Amino acid sequence: MENIEKQLREEARKLLSEKKVDALVGYEQGTLPYQAAPCIITEPEEADRLVWNPFCSVNLAKYVHDLIFQHRESQTRTKPEDRTKKVVGVIARGCTTRSIVIHLQERQYERNEVVIVGVPCTGYIAKRKLFRALEGAEPLACAVEGDSLKVETAQGSKSILIRDILSDSCLTCRYNNPVISDINVGEPAPPMNPDGEYNDVDAFENLPTDERWAYFTKEMDKCIRCYACRNTCPSCYCKVCFVEQSQPRWVGVSVDESDTQVFQIMRIFHQAGRCVDCGSCVEVCPMGVDLRKFLKKLDKDGFDLFEHRAGESLEDPPPLGAFSTYDKEDFIFEP
Amino acid sequence: MTENNTNENWEPKIVAFVCNWCTYAGADLAGISRIQYPPNVRLIRLPCSGRVNPFYVVKALQEGADGVLVSGCHPGECHYLTGNLSARRKFAMLKRFLSYIGIEPDRTMFTWVSASEGEKFANVIKGVTERVKALGPAEKLIKAL
Numbered sequence: 001m002e003n004i005e006k007q008l009r010e011e012a013r014k015l016l017s018e019k020k021v022d023a024l025v026g027y028e029q030g031t032l033p034y035q036a037a038p039c040i041i042t043e044p045e046e047a048d049r050l051v052w053n054p055f056c057s058v059n060l061a062k063y064v065h066d067l068i069f070q071h072r073e074s075q076t077r078t079k080p081e082d083r084t085k086k087v088v089g090v091i092a093r094g095c096t097t098r099s100i101v102i103h104l105q106e107r108q109y110e111r112n113e114v115v116i117v118g119v120p121c122t123g124y125i126a127k128r129k130l131f132r133a134l135e136g137a138e139p140l141a142c143a144v145e146g147d148s149l150k151v152e153t154a155q156g157s158k159s160i161l162i163r164d165i166l167s168d169s170c171l172t173c174r175y176n177n178p179v180i181s182d183i184n185v186g187e188p189a190p191p192m193n194p195d196g197e198y199n200d201v202d203a204f205e206n207l208p209t210d211e212r213w214a215y216f217t218k219e220m221d222k223c224i225r226c227y228a229c230r231n232t233c234p235s236c237y238c239k240v241c242f243v244e245q246s247q248p249r250w251v252g253v254s255v256d257e258s259d260t261q262v263f264q265i266m267r268i269f270h271q272a273g274r275c276v277d278c279g280s281c282v283e284v285c286p287m288g289v290d291l292r293k294f295l296k297k298l299d300k301d302g303f304d305l306f307e308h309r310a311g312e313s314l315e316d317p318p319p320l321g322a323f324s325t326y327d328k329e330d331f332i333f334e335p
Numbered sequence: 336m337t338e339n340n341t342n343e344n345w346e347p348k349i350v351a352f353v354c355n356w357c358t359y360a361g362a363d364l365a366g367i368s369r370i371q372y373p374p375n376v377r378l379i380r381l382p383c384s385g386r387v388n389p390f391y392v393v394k395a396l397q398e399g400a401d402g403v404l405v406s407g408c409h410p411g412e413c414h415y416l417t418g419n420l421s422a423r424r425k426f427a428m429l430k431r432f433l434s435y436i437g438i439e440p441d442r443t444m445f446t447w448v449s450a451s452e453g454e455k456f457a458n459v460i461k462g463v464t465e466r467v468k469a470l471g472p473a474e475k476l477i478k479a480l
Contacts, residue, residue: 205435213437213475242390250390256480262397265436266390272428297435301428320428323420325410331430332423333446335458 004119004186005052008091011117011183013047021089021115025063027056033142034130034151038063050091053144054162057124059278061099061234064088068109069237088114093121094175095278098311099234101180102274105311105318108237118181120189123170125149125162126279128288133160168292169279172197179312198300200293216294220261222287225253229281229291230267235274242266268294273302273319276311347401347467349376351460352387354419357408357449364453372457373464376404383407385418389429392443396476402442402467406459409447419447438475441466 008026015021028039028049036055040063041047071086092100097116104111130139130151137153144150149160170176174194178184204212227243230236242250243263251266252259268291275295282292302308305328306319353359359380365372381387384407395403405426413419426445434440444463448456 209434209437209439211437212435216436250394252478254480256478258397258476258478261476262393265393265433269389269393269429269432272425272432294432294436297432298428301431305427306424320421320424323417323424325420327420327423328427329410329423331427331445333444333459333462335446335455335462 005050007185008052008117008119009047009050011185012041012050012089012091013044015089015115015117015183016041016047017044021087023067023086024089024091024117025060025067026050026091027052027060030055032139034125034127034139040067052091052119054123054125054149054166055142056093057127057167057280057283058232059096059099059234059276059280060090060092061096061103062232062237062280064090064100064114065103065108065234065237068113085110085113087112089117090114091117091119092178092181093119094173094177094179095121095169095276096234097178097180098175098276099278101311101314102235102276102318103237104314105321115183116178116181118178118184120178120186121170121173121176122189123162123166123173123176123192124279124283125165126167126283129165129167130160133165134158167279167283168200169277169282172199173277174309175312180314198296201296201300204293204297217257217261219290219293220264221257222289223260223264224287225260225263226286228284228286229289232280232284233271234278234280235271235276236267264289264291264294268298271295272298273306273308274310275299345472347375347464347472348399349402349404349460349463349467350395350400351376351378351404351406352381352384352391353378353405353448354384354386354407354414355380355382356414357412357447358384358406358456360450361448361452361456364450365456366453368453370453370457372460375464375467376460383413383415383418384422385413385415387422387425389425392429393433393476396438396442396473397478399473399477401470401473402444402463404444404446404459404463406446406448409449412449439470441470442473 012024023040023042025040027036029051030037067088075083137155139151141152149162151158173192176189251263302319308319387405392403407419430443433443446459
């Protein structure tokens with residue numbers, strides 16, 4: 001872990017001093033001991049700010065997209081021949097590279113506008129699980145020791161096995177090594193448990209309809225529509241999101257619970273064949289809505305119907321952007 | 336919709352998104368052939384079944400439709416060549432997803448009716464109306480305010 005961190009800083013310093021990238025997106029130590037915050041560095045001296053630890057959670061592909069688009073926006077009044085490209089470097093684990101593949105497939109930016117520093121990933125810690133393990137105690141300092149996390153709290157210190165508090169997405173991760181990269185750091189990480197990927201979805205599918213609806217409404221009742229899930233999602237990059245569009249007004253903003261449900265249904269459905277299961281939305285949700293149960297269903301169907309896994313390779317087109325005459329038709333109603 | 340629930344003679348309201356080139360013409364043929372079918376369906380004409388945003392379906396359910404039907408040309412017969420093929424992918428996922436979250440699968444129906452199938456159009460409407468009637472008035476996802 002520390003070795004990777006050292007190599008990352010070295011690579012970052014090199015990229016920035018050789019001017020191969022204009023900015024580099026990585027993680028830095030957050031303001032709380034159990035946090036790693038995304039950071040953008042532009043000078044080689046800043047490379048020492050970068051960290052790599054199991055608290056690095058959110059998907060950085062979102063920041064790559066934002067930076068490139070912010071730069072393009074700033075050039076709208078520049079003559080076309082004077083416009084420059086901004087090359088963004090990014091420290092990317094498996095899910096981040098898959099999100100970048102989706103961006104590239106959807107023609108958001110060119111491959112040469114992004115430099116991917118691939119890092120093997122052994123999973124990140126879900127903060128909710130950490131808090132549950134600490135039973136309400138506030139962590140004052142955290143340190144990784146081998147495969148466990150040593151946490152200092154006001155009540156004393158506690159050692160927790162990292163595997164027990166990893167995010168659900170990481171436990172069943174299929175792509176913990178980068179799918180595309182320009183520079184690779186560290187040795188490939190050992191595989192997680194992708195066979196159990198759809199166990200949750202399968203169990204949920206077998207429940208009676210009304211129980212499923214009850215669970216869905218219970219979860220969506222927690223939602224306060226802060227749109228944190230949308231803001232952190234690398235696949236949610238529309239300039240104007242449907243929730244803010246007012247002509248036509250797609251989704252109401254009243255306190256009626258159906259408005260929230262419709263918002264969630266549509267945001268989730270927009271991820272059909274595009275969700276890489278990075279778990280960022282679940283991680284940033286302040287209310288702990290179980291979004292993964294519904295997103296994972298789309299992932300499962302995408303593979304089931306079209307044998308597509310989001311962001312797996314640049315050649316495999318997004319399922320809803322393609323078609324075949326031989327697609328399954330069992331859902332068509334014949335009187 | 337709430338007044339509907341107490342009514343003993345409840346009749347379902349079904350919104351049908353149909354494509355201009357096949358199903359709408361099929362409905363026309365059913366009309367000029369004087370074929371009888373239940374009057375519960377409200378047709379909305381669109382250029383193509385590929386034009387149907389999945390949001391339309393969800394929105395119709397939220398605004399009080401008891402059932403939604405989407406119908407277009409048979410695969411391979413699309414006026415725009417491939418509109419219905421991409422629609423088919425969208426709706427395969429949408430139907431599974433809506434069933435997954437607990438909306439009865441019979442509330443969202445997808446079918447193909449060509450311009451020469453007036454008889455089939457009438458049968459589709461009969462079939463859909465019967466199924467939605469069997470489910471009763473929609474209670475999920477309905478906007479109350």
